[in-house]
Amino acid sequence: MTIRVVQWATGGVGKAAIQAVIAHPDLELVGVWVHSESKHGKDVGELLDLGPIGVIATTSKDEILALDADCVVYSPLLPDEAEVIALLRSGKNVVTPVGWVYPDLDKSAAILEACAAGGTTLHGTGIHPGGITERFPLMVSAISASVTHVRSEEFSDIRTYNAPDVARHIMGFGVSPERAMGGPIVDLLGAGFKASVRMIVAEMGFDADPELESLQEVAVATAPIESPVGIIEPGQVAARKFHWRALVDGVPVVTASVNWYMGEEHFEPAWSFGPEGERFEVEITGDPDVKVTFKGLQPETIEEGLIRNPGIVVTANHCVSAIPYVVDAEPGIKTYLDLPLLAGRAAPQVGLGRAR
Numbered sequence: 001m002t003i004r005v006v007q008w009a010t011g012g013v014g015k016a017a018i019q020a021v022i023a024h025p026d027l028e029l030v031g032v033w034v035h036s037e038s039k040h041g042k043d044v045g046e047l048l049d050l051g052p053i054g055v056i057a058t059t060s061k062d063e064i065l066a067l068d069a070d071c072v073v074y075s076p077l078l079p080d081e082a083e084v085i086a087l088l089r090s091g092k093n094v095v096t097p098v099g100w101v102y103p104d105l106d107k108s109a110a111i112l113e114a115c116a117a118g119g120t121t122l123h124g125t126g127i128h129p130g131g132i133t134e135r136f137p138l139m140v141s142a143i144s145a146s147v148t149h150v151r152s153e154e155f156s157d158i159r160t161y162n163a164p165d166v167a168r169h170i171m172g173f174g175v176s177p178e179r180a181m182g183g184p185i186v187d188l189l190g191a192g193f194k195a196s197v198r199m200i201v202a203e204m205g206f207d208a209d210p211e212l213e214s215l216q217e218v219a220v221a222t223a224p225i226e227s228p229v230g231i232i233e234p235g236q237v238a239a240r241k242f243h244w245r246a247l248v249d250g251v252p253v254v255t256a257s258v259n260w261y262m263g264e265e266h267f268e269p270a271w272s273f274g275p276e277g278e279r280f281e282v283e284i285t286g287d288p289d290v291k292v293t294f295k296g297l298q299p300e301t302i303e304e305g306l307i308r309n310p311g312i313v314v315t316a317n318h319c320v321s322a323i324p325y326v327v328d329a330e331p332g333i334k335t336y337l338d339l340p341l342l343a344g345r346a347a348p349q350v351g352l353g354r355a356r
């Protein structure tokens with residue numbers, strides 16, 4: 001049976017998810033919600049320069065809720081729990097890169113109730129968090145023993161991330177150091193990464209302090225820097241490091257870190273990615289130590305990244321690859337710890353080309 005899929009929002013993740021759904025042998029795109037009025041009523045294929053595909057974008061949430069569909073890839077700018085609840089209650093499973101990777105089930109009564117009412121499942125995924133942060137470290141940890149530290153770390157040039165609202169309001173670029181270091185930005189970002197750290201702590205059995213440590217540093221521009229959020233003026237935030245850590249007796253046992261830079265020039269302090277360049281790393285300290293470096297998740301050039309950023313594409317692919325497993329799962333919130341091993345699918349020219 002083909003699985004009927006809806007895409008919610010057509011930003012970078014949404015557009016890549018639509019392409020992944022079209023390429024997936026088990027999935028069919030049946031609806032698309034858009035935030036932008038200018039996209040309402042347009043054929044989704046034309047919005048993506050693919051030519052018409054017969055699916056018309058709508059700004060109407062009611063129209064999407066009324067659709068006969070099995071799963072929604074939910075990737076708006078910011079999560080709205082009421083929307084997710086309505087989708088789940090309407091009988092649609094939800095996969096999303098905007099949260100719920102490892103939610104506290106004791107604080108998720110409304111979602112769990114909607115899952116029970118709709119017979120549906122919610123799965124939070126992504127890449128960082130939602131992959132590099134916890135899924136891949138947990139997998140790699142299985143080939144080590146007596147583990148004393150688990151680290152995931154991103155080194156990315158954020159000039160290639162064509163989502164100015166996310167870069168400014170969620171990641172905190174182009175604002176004052178005080179604003180970047182303060183309230184909502186850190187809390188918004190930290191919520192996701194901390195949940196991932198907690199997942200590793202719980203699954204691997206670290207006797208860690210319940211309070212996680214959040215560390216952040218900023219580098220400011222020393223000269224104007226061109227970026228997707230506009231010119232970053234001297235004194236504004238141009239590079240960021242975050243570390244979220246679980247500690248045992250003051251010693252880190254799980255660390256999730258990001259290094260997000262608008263280039264590698266004109267910073268104070270003068271940070272750089274070093275000779276290895278942009279990458280993601282997963283490192284397990286144990287018997288033996290194991291380190292995995294992921295390349296290919298960052299674009300070769302800024303121009304390429306602004307058109308189709310592999311980091312965004314893999315985020316979308318991770319959502320879409322999960323769909324068949326999420327649709328098969330029992331109702332409720334299901335994390336990587338609950339679902340079977342998730343895999344991608346063969347390309348049409350080398351695959352069976354039919355729903356399994």
Ligand SMILES: NC(=O)c1ccc[n+]([C@@H]2O[C@H](COP(=O)([O-])OP(=O)(O)OC[C@H]3O[C@@H](n4cnc5c(N)ncnc54)[C@H](OP(=O)(O)O)[C@@H]3O)[C@@H](O)[C@H]2O)c1
Nearest residue numbers: 009010011012013034035036076077097126127128163315
């Ligand atoms: N976990 C991960 O690893 C990961 C990785 C990348 C991104 N993300 C998250 O995924 C989400 C989407 O990222 P993206 O790169 O696709 O961002 P994006 O390119 O900025 O797209 C966001 C889309 O959301 C819609 N939108 C804009 N303003 C909105 C509003 N006020 N309310 C509701 N929707 C609004 C728009 O959809 P239309 O164009 O359809 O109108 C917009 O294109 C973000 O929350 C981001 O933080 C997570």
